[in-house]
Amino acid sequence: KKPRPGTAKLPPGSLGLPVIGQSLSLLRAMRANTAERWVQDRVDRYGAVSKLSLFGAPTVLLAGPAANKFVFFNSALPSQQPRSAQRILGDKTILELMGADHRRIRGALAEFLKPDMLRLYVGKIDGEVRRHLGERWAGRRTVTVMPLMKRLTFDIIALLLFGLGRSPLQDALADDLARVMDGIWAVPVNLPFTAFRRSLKASARARRIIAGITRETKAKLERGEAARSSDLIACLLSLTDDTGAPLLSEDEIVDNSIVSLVAGQDTSSILMTFMVRHLAGDPDTLAAMVREHEEIAKSKGDGEALSWDDLAKMKFTWSVALETLRLVPPVFGSFRRATQDLEFDGHLIPKGWQVFWAASLTHRDAAIFHEPDEFKPSRFENQSAAAAPPCSFLAFGAGPRICIGMEFARIETLVTMHYLVRWFRWKLCCKEDTFARDPMPSPLHGLPIELEQKALP
Numbered sequence: 164k165k166p167r168p169g170t171a172k173l174p175p176g177s178l179g180l181p182v183i184g185q186s187l188s189l190l191r192a193m194r195a196n197t198a199e200r201w202v203q204d205r206v207d208r209y210g211a212v213s214k215l216s217l218f219g220a221p222t223v224l225l226a227g228p229a230a231n232k233f234v235f236f237n238s239a240l241p242s243q244q245p246r247s248a249q250r251i252l253g254d255k256t257i258l259e260l261m262g263a264d265h266r267r268i269r270g271a272l273a274e275f276l277k278p279d280m281l282r283l284y285v286g287k288i289d290g291e292v293r294r295h296l297g298e299r300w301a302g303r304r305t306v307t308v309m310p311l312m313k314r315l316t317f318d319i320i321a322l323l324l325f326g327l328g329r330s331p332l333q334d335a336l337a338d339d340l341a342r343v344m345d346g347i348w349a350v351p352v353n354l355p356f357t358a359f360r361r362s363l364k365a366s367a368r369a370r371r372i373i374a375g376i377t378r379e380t381k382a383k384l385e386r387g388e389a390a391r392s393s394d395l396i397a398c399l400l401s402l403t404d405d406t407g408a409p410l411l412s413e414d415e416i417v418d419n420s421i422v423s424l425v426a427g428q429d430t431s432s433i434l435m436t437f438m439v440r441h442l443a444g445d446p447d448t449l450a451a452m453v454r455e456h457e458e459i460a461k462s463k464g465d466g467e468a469l470s471w472d473d474l475a476k477m478k479f480t481w482s483v484a485l486e487t488l489r490l491v492p493p494v495f496g497s498f499r500r501a502t503q504d505l506e507f508d509g510h511l512i513p514k515g516w517q518v519f520w521a522a523s524l525t526h527r528d529a530a531i532f533h534e535p536d537e538f539k540p541s542r543f544e545n546q547s548a549a550a551a552p553p554c555s556f557l558a559f560g561a562g563p564r565i566c567i568g569m570e571f572a573r574i575e576t577l578v579t580m581h582y583l584v585r586w587f588r589w590k591l592c593c594k595e596d597t598f599a600r601d602p603m604p605s606p607l608h609g610l611p612i613e614l615e616q617k618a619l620p
């Protein structure tokens with residue numbers, strides 16, 4: 164609501180140096196893995212609402228469940244990507260659109276990503292996971308977890324979104340995606356030899372690949388060789404509006420498929436990598452997971468794929484995943500943009516300013532999560548964490564823009580963990596158990612581990 168003139172004042176805090184503001188300081192803290200402290204320090208100093216300047220724009224940092232609710236449910240606060248991401252991914256994607264356009268694109272993606280559809284794909288994901296572990300983990304004495312998990316989540320998502328199996332085209336898209344990711348959070352100057360320039364070029368190549376796949380899929384649908392449930396592209400091409408016209412244009416299909424790839428691949432691989440890292444030092448949690456998965460395996464025939472019903476039994480493993488996400492959320496926080504003057508808790512948020520939320524401010528709040536620095540998956544098993552106020556667990560965001568790939572991430576994580584803990588034991592190679600955010604968390608040296616095979620894949 165619009166504050167009465169003169170009643171609300173700008174929040175406390177300082178906008179820092181011109182242009183640079185506090186960006187370098189935050190990025191430095193992210194690299195040093197002290198960003199949680201950095202945002203908490205500001206809250207300790209200025210309170211739950213404060214102003215600062217990040218990535219070239221004046222910004223209000225908000226803390227606490229009530230503030231989060233204000234951020235996630237306010238239609239005057241559409242999401243705001245860094246300018247680099249906007250230029251690389253385009254400005255007509257689910258991340259940029261608001262109101263009816265956002266709902267249309269989100270509704271279309273949800274047609275494919277909703278549980279009813281995904282349950283049909285558990286078998287395909289199971290096949291990818293087993294192939295990976297068999298080819299890239301089995302028989303090795305050491306492996307580096309992070310790059311392997313990235314390729315695994317890429318292969319899974321490329322198969323389900325684009326129907327793309329192993330092929331030179333798949334390798335090319337994997338390379339392009341890695342380049343795209345390098346420039347998404349870069350300084351957006353299009354000069355030779357910059358990560359941003361390489362990222363722009365890679366996204367243009369990826370767009371051509373996906374446009375080609377879209378044309379082929381369209382022809383297959385017309386010939387009856389593909390169905391709506393074949394993959395995301397086929398699903399999006401099949402959707403029509405009330406008048407029978409295509410719901411999404413082909414450009415929208417291409418751009419939003421790439422956004423789904425970008426949003427879904429790194430995030431899931433980080434979750435799985437940090438689960439492996441944590442389990443190496445927590446034998447009790449690992450033992451409980453092994454028990455859960457061996458129990459499920461008892462009812463399966465030799466080589467029989469996991470089913471949707473099996474995943475429903477992996478409750479403890481999903482609690483371990485949620486607890487990992489609480490302590491190491493892949494998305495540290497993100498921005499919104501005020502499209503009009505707003506007021507929160509007596510403070511003015513002027514039109515055009517950014518609003519920033521950070522997951523750690525509630526994830527590490529002792530009043531919400533008891534002993535917040537302890538790894539305790541049981542808090543998600545019994546009802547205590549569920550009883551936490553709404554908008555306090557933010558690993559997947561909240562409200563109308565809550566992660567649309569959450570169920571997808573759940574399936575691939577559970578399937579991967581099922582085979583990993585049954586087939587292997589592992590130890591960390593690096594004594595220093597630390598990581599940096601760049602801006603996504605990444606463990607030292609990509610997390611090399613010593614591997615011992617328990618059972619044959």
Ligand code: HEM
Nearest residue numbers: 426427430431434494497558559560564566567568571572
């Ligand atoms: C562990 C894995 C994942 C994590 C931690 C994660 C996290 C998030 C978060 C925090 C948001 C909200 C951002 C905001 O409000 O500013 C989000 C949105 C989104 N995620 Fe995920 N995500 C994951 C997996 C996936 C997957 C697998 C996909 C696709 C298959 C995906 C697609 C998306 C999309 C398209 C949005 C934008 C939704 C919208 O704006 O309406 N994510 N994700």
